[in-house]
Amino acid sequence: MHNMYIYLCIMAGVSYLIRVLPLTLIRKPIKNKFIQSFLYYVPYVTLAVMTFPAILEATQSPVSGLIAFLIGIIAAWIGADLFKTAVFCCAAVLAVEFFL
Secondary structure (H helix, E strand, C coil): CHHHHHHHHHHHHHHHHHHHHHHHHCCCCCCCHHHHHHHHHHHHHHHHHHHHHHHHHCCCCHHHHHHHHHHHHHHHHCCCCHHHHHHHHHHHHHHHHHHC
């Protein structure tokens, strides 16, 4: 039980340093285009990395999750709004799960 508090303090310290060090070390505006674009896309990549496995594991079989994912991409690509995309994905999962 004692080790758990040590681990918790270390995790809190690391999380704090990750958030504080960039604020204290980088005081000038970033002018490098590569670093700017890298920092711009980090939240989107992080969200995608967390969401994609959840899409595949949310259904009974990963195949239905993958098919729903592909249909969602196609629906969003052709301009469907969020509600229609969600309906298409849910219908795809229902159809695949029904026939499998």
